[in-house]
Amino acid sequence: MRITPARRLPVAVAAAVTGTLTWAPTATAQPTEPTPSAAVTDTPQPDAGSIGIVKKDPAGDILKGAAFLLFDATGQEAGSGTTDAQGQLTFTGLAPGVYRLKETTSGSPLHDVVADQDVIVTPGATARLTIVDPFKPAQVLLKTKDNKTGKLLPGSTVNIGSGEKTLLTLTTGPKGTATGELAVPSRKAEFWVKQVKAPKGYELSKPVKTFTAGPGAPITVTVTNTKTATTPKPTEKPTDQPTATPSMPTDSPAGSTSGGSASNPPATGTPDTDSSVISSADGTDPTSPKTPGGSLAHTGADATPWILGGAGLMLVGGIGAIAAARRRTGSEPEPDENADTN
Template sequence: MHARFVRGAVRSAAVAAAVTGTLTWAPAANAQPSEPTPSTSAVAADTPAADAGSVEITTRATAGDVLPGAAFLLLDSAGQEAGRGTTDAQGKLTFPDLTPGVYRLKETASGSPLYEVVADQDVIVTPGATTRLTITDSYKAAKVLLQAKDDKTGKLLSGATVNIGTGTSTLLTVTTGAKGTASGELPVSSRKTEFWVKQVKAPAGYGLYKPSKTFTAGPGAPVTVTVTNTKAATSPKPHPSDKPTTEPTGTPSTPAGRPGSETGGAMPSAPGTATPDTDASSTASASSDGDSTPATPAGSLAHTGADATPWIAAGAGIFIVAGAVTLVAVRRRRAAESESDSNSKTN
């Protein structure tokens, strides 16, 4: 009804304009009602969304205790942050309403100075399911500083190789450098772990450090280990200019066949001319005075070399004297016989 009235008024105005030549009014809007356009939000609301998933984390220590306060960051496949948070008193943390896909989980803090953070890892979120992870944080390694010293002067020594371990396992092998020190890290399994030290190579010119040595270390705590070495005993090397201080004084024996030797080199002993009386009395006197020098047995040489020379000379002198005496006696006997023969002829 209203629409018909409007159309009739438009016609009447057009006829009046044609008659009078002026236009007094014209409608500016379309009288037809417009239909509503559906919005994009309504379309999105009508589209069913994929089922979301979630990630639940539980943090524990190596011994099994829960770790509250551990901080985590969750990144989506494009590297954008999808969530972050810290574990509660029960060591739990949940990331809800996650679009299915692959995520990257990063532990940024363990919540304790005694524990290390774990390496980054991938997490797969599936539609309508909760992905549960247990994160185990290990104790921080103990920091070891090794020193090798001279046991007398305390000087730091290079070139000392030491094994460090626990039980039957060797966990660390270090060698001191130019400054006489070396450092390393030891994995620990408790708040106080006992380790042993064994030196397998001594510094040059020193003996091996053999005593048994142990020490204790805690997570992340620095500890200094010192081994001491004693200089090895060395014999002095002879100097080229050194010469013997004593000259050999031995006299070679008379060779057989030497001119004037009638017994093949052996010196005959004169009858009744053993050791001279003066020598025997001197020996007896020395013994009675308490001299510590042992007396030389008769008929034998107590020593060789220089000690035999006086005896050989004495024997030769006695032999010469005995020969001269014999020769004089023979001449006197012959002279006496000649004189006796001449007397008998005269008578």
């Protein structure tokens, strides 16, 4: 018995499913790419952050044209820009982390740049900064002069300040000048200058002067001093020697009567060897060195009372001798004229 083969169908095969004949698509012979596994997923990137800058000066005025550079934690440049007419600048699309902000120019001839600073960027947030550029300091030149000759004087120290605060101290050098930078808080400010140490040989300048200065402007401050008053030197140099040599007192008083005892001769400018040795009042050896010629002997005590006492005794003795002689003369008998001479 001949069996006829079943008719081939290119796109379907017969299959019995619960007693019903159905058609199902055949599998293709070409290989297909594997389906990605559900366990493999992409790591989501964190939200980026940003930095917003507002630029001002100490007076509160907006500064445009200030240039900045931004560096990441590795030192690579992450951005750059300048402030606009409103003084603003924004760095966007920054990964979270720490950045270094550097101002390269203030955009103004009156203002200085600020120091570098670190900025922390957090995910999805803007770090906002208000940066104030200080005014450039004034350049001060100090001169101290002689008030009459105008000569520059070294060694002068002055304080310069505003209000009750001292901002700068300067001391003139060998050339009589000194320089320094004075912080200026506004476009035009007033300052005082006071001398606290005068140059050698000069009086302290007591008046307190004032002056005005602007940012970055040169200013010259001049202080004048007067020489210290000096006492005139004496025309003749004083000497220790006396101007006149005192005369020696005499041993006998003036006006002695005749007939008394003989008196000692008066002392001369150069005493002899015997009269030059006088016993001292304190009992020392009278053979002490003799006094040089032309000067009185030094006895340790004033000899004037002794001399006057001796002269008084001599005077009393002379008067007594005269009185005794007169008594003897009166007691002698007068010769008898009637006496026999044979």
